[in-house]
Amino acid sequence: MGTILLYYKYVTLDNPVRVQRWQTKLCNDLGLKGRIIIAHEGINGTVGGLADNIEHYKQAMRKNPLFNDVDFKESAGAVDHFPRLRIVVRNEIVSIGLSQDKARPENTGIHLTPEQTHNFIAQQSPDVLIFDARNQCESAIGTFTNAVTPAIDHFRDLPAYIDNNLAQFKNKDVLMFCTGGIRCERATAYLKEKGVAKQVYQVEGGIHRYVEQYPDGYFRGKNYVFDGRVAVRVNNDILGSCALCATPYDDYTNCLNARCNNHFICCPACIEQLGNTCSTACQQAIAHGTTAARPPLKKSPHTTPSSPSTL
16 A cells, blocks of 8 residues: 545746646656646645655655645555546646636635634534535535535536525635635635625635544545545445435446446445446446447436546
């Protein structure tokens, strides 16, 4: 086993391509795999490798004055949890679907440490709204107790959700959270720009940092991650249910029909019955050596039409 590293930093990079070349050489030399997104606004990375090599990577990053204060979040994993190393230059390090002049990270909500977050939620105040900034695929298997979980498939859908549900946030102290904190940097800034919430906060370091300190706290279930592990169990609560039979369950699978490739929660009994497909149509397509378009699943709050595309 090795280590998986999750990190980000909003910092002005004059030459993202130069940073890309440096990161590519550094990761290849250390045998790391994963995904790193680089833009003029900063860096967003998830990489895995041997523990010693991950330490060398962190040391190299900290020698660079641009990245010497990055908050590196670690968890147990291995390089084979990633199919390859992919380092890309984009316009933004997480896609929110807004122009660069809106929802700037410097206008983010007030950061609460895990301890402050825990105490804040413990107050049980009716003026507090706990809000999950992730998509429904993620929240289906794990979220904070009593959190609002928007029915969105991608992070870029969140601004529209906020616009269409402003009354939900009116005069509330909103505590927003995501996996590692990066999505909340701009999502909280966007909500602040609307001027409806009393105050806007975000969980510093996201779910990752909170459950390190409070594994049996207010976050229940699994933390969805964007590598081969798919999800990391935090506690024994099961929030999800099989998309086919509604049995309580929280493991995701992908439909074996390549054209479908539906990412959905499926219990072992249904996997066996349908041969790891999401429907009889897909099962028959596999049996006859044909392909089938994705059929609609039974309506369930625990399914999503595709696998997530944001960190």
